Amino acid sequence: MTRYRFFSFFLVAVSGAALAAGCGSAKKSVSANEVAVVGDQSISKDQFDKTIDQACSTYKTQGQKCPEAGTDQYAALRKQAMQFLIQRAEFAQKADELGLTISDADVEKALLKIKAQYFGKNGQCDDQCEAKYRKQIKKQNLTDEQVHEDVRANVVQNKIYEKVTADVEVSDKEIDAHYKKNKQQYVQPSSRDVRHILVKKKALADQLYQQLVNGADFAKLAKKYTQDPSSKSSGGKLTVSKGRQVPEFDKAAFSLKTHEISKPIKTQYGWHIIEALTAIKKEQVTPLKEVRTAIRQELVQQKKQDKMRKWVDDTTKDFESKTSYQVGYAPPATTATTPTTP
Numbered sequence: 001m002t003r004y005r006f007f008s009f010f011l012v013a014v015s016g017a018a019l020a021a022g023c024g025s026a027k028k029s030v031s032a033n034e035v036a037v038v039g040d041q042s043i044s045k046d047q048f049d050k051t052i053d054q055a056c057s058t059y060k061t062q063g064q065k066c067p068e069a070g071t072d073q074y075a076a077l078r079k080q081a082m083q084f085l086i087q088r089a090e091f092a093q094k095a096d097e098l099g100l101t102i103s104d105a106d107v108e109k110a111l112l113k114i115k116a117q118y119f120g121k122n123g124q125c126d127d128q129c130e131a132k133y134r135k136q137i138k139k140q141n142l143t144d145e146q147v148h149e150d151v152r153a154n155v156v157q158n159k160i161y162e163k164v165t166a167d168v169e170v171s172d173k174e175i176d177a178h179y180k181k182n183k184q185q186y187v188q189p190s191s192r193d194v195r196h197i198l199v200k201k202k203a204l205a206d207q208l209y210q211q212l213v214n215g216a217d218f219a220k221l222a223k224k225y226t227q228d229p230s231s232k233s234s235g236g237k238l239t240v241s242k243g244r245q246v247p248e249f250d251k252a253a254f255s256l257k258t259h260e261i262s263k264p265i266k267t268q269y270g271w272h273i274i275e276a277l278t279a280i281k282k283e284q285v286t287p288l289k290e291v292r293t294a295i296r297q298e299l300v301q302q303k304k305q306d307k308m309r310k311w312v313d314d315t316t317k318d319f320e321s322k323t324s325y326q327v328g329y330a331p332p333a334t335t336a337t338t339p340t341t342p
Contacts (some may be wrong), residue, residue, distance in 0.1 A: 168298050246269070
């Protein structure tokens with residue numbers, strides 16, 4: 001599910017939608033103080049306004065201005081706020097249908113982990129950590145109760161994700177097929193260690209080349225003259241893989257004999273003088289047995305994402321006939337946002 005980003009955008013929104021009286025699947029009327037009714041839960045105007053306010057507070061803490069009313073950016077902000085609140089209300093009701101229980105202890109455990117991550121040390125939250133947390137929520141105009149509700153919503157999402165994707169499996173046959181289809185990803189190209197000097201003018205490159213063939217210290221000249229900041233401190237030394245550099249450099253680097261120094265070579269970056277330091281290490285293919293576990297994890301993750309995406313889409317469609325909006329608050333039709341795994 002969504003990785004909890006502490007106090008970021010709509011994950012700092014006001015508490016979850018309040019339960020409305022009654023039950024059933026038909027659309028319900030929206031009262032004057034509500035912006036929407038989602039199944040058996042209502043979303044109040046006060047809640048919606050506070051969500052916008054909290055988003056604006058986040059903008060300010062990031063040194064940005066909150067979008068002005070009447071602008072496209074503000075319309076997008078309202079749309080995101082409504083989508084966020086609607087989806088959270090949907091998830092809360094689906095959690096009940098799935099038989100999920102979210103205890104206060106679950107919420108406290110999740111919040112403690114967040115506090116320790118952002119304000120604590122070594123995974124622990126002491127009194128100083130707690131003080132920093134209190135200072136931060138005050139800065140963002142949040143109450144501890146609002147943060148608890150927000151964390152609870154994320155715990156709900158996590159538990160739904162675990163429930164929905166619990167039966168996802170990947171077979172050895174699928175792993176073998178993935179490896180065969182994407183074998184190029186597991187190829188380690190030929191490589192070798194070289195060092196080079198990069199300068200802008202050919203005249204200087206020619207001068208340095210003559211010094212080198214006459215026995216000058218390559219590393220010292222590289223540290224003094226090269227315009228390549230990534231290799232300057234190491235005397236121009238770097239490891240190159242075939243096909244990963246600009247063509248002119250690549251051709252020269254893999255054509256030289258060990259310890260041979262090239263004449264100045266022109267590339268889009270300037271003039272290079274290259275010395276081959278080692279023999280060429282041949283291309284290698286990582287065997288399947290060494291990447292089987294990683295491929296399994298990748299495919300499991302992909303399957304879980306696909307299954308969760310379908311579940312979210314189905315949930316959104318299921319609630320379409322159960323959701324009513326106050327005039328001016330219905331968001332434009334769009335694809336539902338699928339929460340991602342931690």
